[in-house]
Amino acid sequence: MAITAISKKSKAAKQVAKALILIVEDDALQAEILKDHLESSTENCTIIRYSSGEECIKAIGKKKPTIAFIDFNLNSKNKKAMDGLKLSKKIKELNPKCETILLSDKNTEKAINDALKNSSVKFIAKDEKSLQLASAAVQDTTNPFQAMIQRFDIASKIIGLEQDVYNVIKNPSKLVEVSLPIKMDDGSIQTFDGYRVIHSTALGPSKGGIRYSTAVDADEVKALAAWMTYKCAIADIPYGGAKGGINCEPSKMSVGELERLTRAYTAAMQDIFGVDKDIPAPDMNTGPREMAWIVDEFSKIKGSFTPGIVTGKPLHLGGSLGRVEATGRGVCTSALEALAKMKMSPKKCKAAVQGFGNVGSITAKHFAMHGIKVVAISDHTAAFYDPKGIDIEKAMAYRDSNKGVLKGYKGGKLITNSELLELPVEILAPCALENQITASNASNIKAKLIVEGANGPTTAGADEILNKKGVIVIPDILANGGGVTVSYFEWVQNRTGYYHSEEEINNRADRWMKQAFANVWSVSTKHKISMRIAAYVFALEKVAKAIRSRGSY
Numbered sequence: 001m002a003i004t005a006i007s008k009k010s011k012a013a014k015q016v017a018k019a020l021i022l023i024v025e026d027d028a029l030q031a032e033i034l035k036d037h038l039e040s041s042t043e044n045c046t047i048i049r050y051s052s053g054e055e056c057i058k059a060i061g062k063k064k065p066t067i068a069f070i071d072f073n074l075n076s077k078n079k080k081a082m083d084g085l086k087l088s089k090k091i092k093e094l095n096p097k098c099e100t101i102l103l104s105d106k107n108t109e110k111a112i113n114d115a116l117k118n119s120s121v122k123f124i125a126k127d128e129k130s131l132q133l134a135s136a137a138v139q140d141t142t143n144p145f146q147a148m149i150q151r152f153d154i155a156s157k158i159i160g161l162e163q164d165v166y167n168v169i170k171n172p173s174k175l176v177e178v179s180l181p182i183k184m185d186d187g188s189i190q191t192f193d194g195y196r197v198i199h200s201t202a203l204g205p206s207k208g209g210i211r212y213s214t215a216v217d218a219d220e221v222k223a224l225a226a227w228m229t230y231k232c233a234i235a236d237i238p239y240g241g242a243k244g245g246i247n248c249e250p251s252k253m254s255v256g257e258l259e260r261l262t263r264a265y266t267a268a269m270q271d272i273f274g275v276d277k278d279i280p281a282p283d284m285n286t287g288p289r290e291m292a293w294i295v296d297e298f299s300k301i302k303g304s305f306t307p308g309i310v311t312g313k314p315l316h317l318g319g320s321l322g323r324v325e326a327t328g329r330g331v332c333t334s335a336l337e338a339l340a341k342m343k344m345s346p347k348k349c350k351a352a353v354q355g356f357g358n359v360g361s362i363t364a365k366h367f368a369m370h371g372i373k374v375v376a377i378s379d380h381t382a383a384f385y386d387p388k389g390i391d392i393e394k395a396m397a398y399r400d401s402n403k404g405v406l407k408g409y410k411g412g413k414l415i416t417n418s419e420l421l422e423l424p425v426e427i428l429a430p431c432a433l434e435n436q437i438t439a440s441n442a443s444n445i446k447a448k449l450i451v452e453g454a455n456g457p458t459t460a461g462a463d464e465i466l467n468k469k470g471v472i473v474i475p476d477i478l479a480n481g482g483g484v485t486v487s488y489f490e491w492v493q494n495r496t497g498y499y500h501s502e503e504e505i506n507n508r509a510d511r512w513m514k515q516a517f518a519n520v521w522s523v524s525t526k527h528k529i530s531m532r533i534a535a536y537v538f539a540l541e542k543v544a545k546a547i548r549s550r551g552s553y
């Protein structure tokens with residue numbers, strides 16, 4: 001088993017991939033204006049301009065562009081040349097991950113709309129707003145680590161963070177990459193890449209979940225680890241931040257294969273994990289079952305029963321009462337706190353909730369309990385809308401009897417997930433996955449309050465548009481902190497061996513959430529900044545203070 005531990009000073013731990021932006025435009029002046037704007041408004045990018053599709057395809061070779069801006073009428077000067085739509089499709093074939101955005105004149109808007117039906121290609125009209133939209137689109141395509149750094153940089157400037165402390169916080173303190181050879185059920189051996197990133201231990205042992213997904217890579221885990229540092233600081237729990245993950249497709253693996261993979265990962269990380277060092281928890285595609293395997297494997301390796309090594313365990317192995325509902329409950333608490341500040345009555349509000357798993361369904365349930373009318377819900381199989389309100393308990397019961405999904409539910413009109421985001425509601429709660437609210441749909445959002453149950457549902461490009469519209473966004477690192485708060489209570493209970501009632505846990509978690517909200521709100525009003533940047537400011541000040549007091553070599 002190969003284990004690579006990369007130290008703080010290592011290049012790989014700090015590396016942020018540079019975005020490659022292509023501009024394919026036959027009008028030199030238009031291309032120059034866009035290039036100039038992008039160069040002045042975006043960082044860490046290389047911009048290359050081509051004047052024809054043929055030239056672009058020839059030059060692209062092994063390059064992996066992040067985003068390509070393509071003139072729709074690329075063949076206006078040479079009718080035989082490749083047009084914008086054709087080039088866009090070719091680039092997508094060569095690089096499926098590259099975002100392509102067509103640039104069009106106002107008078108070709110209808111033609112372009114017709115051409116783009118059923119296509120994932122987007123377009124920007126060449127009008128006065130187009131340059132802002134173009135830089136917002138670039139921000140959308142940056143990877144999660146860059147998206148985190150963009151916000152971190154804004155917050156650092158606001159508090160005038162010294163360069164040396166800035167450098168300490170910006171870079172993860174440790175990145176561990178492991179290769180895990182696992183015997184599959186058919187007898188073959190498959191090798192999986194696993195990661196654990198410790199972002200910071202300035203405020204205490206590092207805390208953060210482990211996710212299983214084919215999207216897991218070092219950049220994703222680095223961003224998520226940093227978010228955990230900020231989330232714990234905001235929630236005022238004595239932890240630093242970490243995250244882990246294994247690049248795998250759990251839905252295609254048997255329970256036996258998943259168990260062997262989880263145990264191999266635990267063995268590989270035995271010197272990283274520790275009750276006072278680094279405490280994992282569930283994240284995407286992991287849950288109490290995986291946590292129980294980790295407790296067992298870790299306890300065997302260390303020779304003593306160690307339930308406090310993870311949180312999110314089954315109750316009978318030392319899990320905490322209240323943990324299952326903690327995140328959704330906290331999302332609702334922060335929405336109620338925001339409504340009070342906005343002088344809006346919950347009983348006069350309608351809400352749309354995207355995602356109907358743990359966070360989404362519990363958020364919707366608590367919204368309904370507080371008189372907020374939940375008019376739309378969704379999961380990856382279907383989305384439903386009923387302006388009169390959806391019966392959340394019924395929808396949860398239906399989901400539980402229907403293999404965990406909403407498909408086929410009869411309590412509302414079938415809509416799409418993108419329609420759900422743009423419904424006429426006061427509150428929007430994205431509780432599913434990343435990058436749902438982007439520069440492309442942010443201007444269509446009607447909600448006055450967005451409360452982020454999911455991690456990273458709003459891109460940096462969308463943030464700008466929402467801020468201008470006056471939409472209040474309660475950021476993930478504040479809104480979904482209820483989960484890690486009760487995880488902390490679980491860890492404390494494991495360490496003391498003394499367990500609390502559900503009521504005690506819920507009351508304490510509500511108090512913690514309200515305090516966290518009040519702290520971030522006051523930073524936001526003091527500096528006249530968005531709640532997202534205020535959350536970063538609050539967290540950075542706290543982490544920086546700890547770093548300064550602890551000193552260094």
Ligand SMILES: NC(=O)c1ccc[n+]([C@@H]2O[C@H](COP(=O)([O-])OP(=O)(O)OC[C@H]3O[C@@H](n4cnc5c(N)ncnc54)[C@H](O)[C@@H]3O)[C@@H](O)[C@H]2O)c1
Pocket residue numbers: 283284285327354355356357358359360378379380381417431432433434453454455480481483484
């Ligand atoms: N569970 C927690 O305690 C917790 C804590 C903090 C943050 N989060 C974050 O909240 C989010 C959801 O986590 P969860 O624990 O509820 O996961 P989950 O697996 O229980 O539920 C995810 C839900 O999202 C739905 N979904 C997936 N793709 C979708 C799509 N394209 N459109 C609409 N719905 C889609 C799924 O069908 C499911 O209903 C994740 O971003 C997670 O990182 C969870």
